[in-house]
Amino acid sequence: xxxxxxxxxxxxxxxxxxxxxxxxxxxxxxxxxxxxxxxxxxxxxxxxxxxxxxxxxxxxxxxxxxxxxxxxxxxxxxxxxxxxxxxxxxxxxxxxxxxxxxxxxxxxxxxxxxxxxxxxxxxxxxxxxxxxxxxxxxxxxxxxxxxxxxxxxxxxxxxxxxxxxxxxxxxxxxxxxxxxxxxxxxxxxxxxxxxxxxxxxxxxxxxxxxxxxxxxxxxxxxxxxxxxxxxxxxxxxxxxxxxxxxxxxx
Numbered sequence: 001x002x003x004x005x006x007x008x009x010x011x012x013x014x015x016x017x018x019x020x021x022x023x024x025x026x027x028x029x030x031x032x033x034x035x036x037x038x039x040x041x042x043x044x045x046x047x048x049x050x051x052x053x054x055x056x057x058x059x060x061x062x063x064x065x066x067x068x069x070x071x072x073x074x075x076x077x078x079x080x081x082x083x084x085x086x087x088x089x090x091x092x093x094x095x096x097x098x099x100x101x102x103x104x105x106x107x108x109x110x111x112x113x114x115x116x117x118x119x120x121x122x123x124x125x126x127x128x129x130x131x132x133x134x135x136x137x138x139x140x141x142x143x144x145x146x147x148x149x150x151x152x153x154x155x156x157x158x159x160x161x162x163x164x165x166x167x168x169x170x171x172x173x174x175x176x177x178x179x180x181x182x183x184x185x186x187x188x189x190x191x192x193x194x195x196x197x198x199x200x201x202x203x204x205x206x207x208x209x210x211x212x213x214x215x216x217x218x219x220x221x222x223x224x225x226x227x228x229x230x231x232x233x234x235x236x237x238x239x240x241x242x243x244x245x246x247x248x249x250x
Contacts, residue, residue: 002028003029003080007031007079007080008032008078008080008081008082008225009032009078009080009082010034010035010082011034011035011036011082011083011084011085011115012035012086012132013035013036013053013084014034014036014038014042014044015038015041015045016180016183016184016214017084017217017218017221018036018084019034019045021221021222022051023049024218024222026049026051028222031074031076033051033052033067033071033074033075034046034051034053035054035056035067036055036056037055038055039055054067054070058085058107058111058112058114059107059114064118068119068122071122078119078123078124079123079124079127080129082130082132083115083130083132084132085111086107086111086150087103088184088187089146089147090143092142093145101145101146104146105146108154109153112131113157120165123168123170125169128170128171128173128224128225128226129171129172130172130221130224131154131155131172131174132154132174132176132177133152135177135178135243136148139244154174155176157172158172158234158235159234162233171230171233171234172234173233173235173236174237175221176238176240178206178212178238178239178241179212179240180216181213202243207242207243212241216241217239220237220239224237
């Protein structure tokens, strides 16, 4: 097993890609701790996956500090950190809401910064840190100004922190998902027929001819977390079925 006796931390581990990653790490032998905000889904995930976890708001640094300290007390130094927690909202920029814009930046960027900073004293030398960005940071889609900016800011951390913590052998990389079938669509009100129409639209626009699934993203996370990728540093791995890399005028 690739992560036997290693400690893995997953933020946003109670839903979607984070939950799927926590499950995969657990199956590969890791001691897994997850963090999330929703008490019900956290309890369900901890129970069903056999992991440890706490409800925590990543925008509150003291709470994240306490969570990381508890992880180390239970499992030892952290070998893998998957800083995945985030939110999404899409509104026309002409209706710019400073409060809403700030909330997205606070969770997606400042929350990720809090997560990394809180984990750093507890990371083992040679640890792997994986961040979640998004293809939104390179596509220029309408109504995504706040979300895209927050993910572009996260992307910038990959390079700067890779350089800064190279002496400790800590690797920073990112997964950049394209549209992926997760509960986030339901949170945006896209359910049942509306979601299926969205899935069909995305599949038609994607060279891989389908929408992404959680497993597509998790395979990339597991690779970046493992020793097999130990010469990959400071990279953003795009997993979008060719949506960005194979774009055409057709």
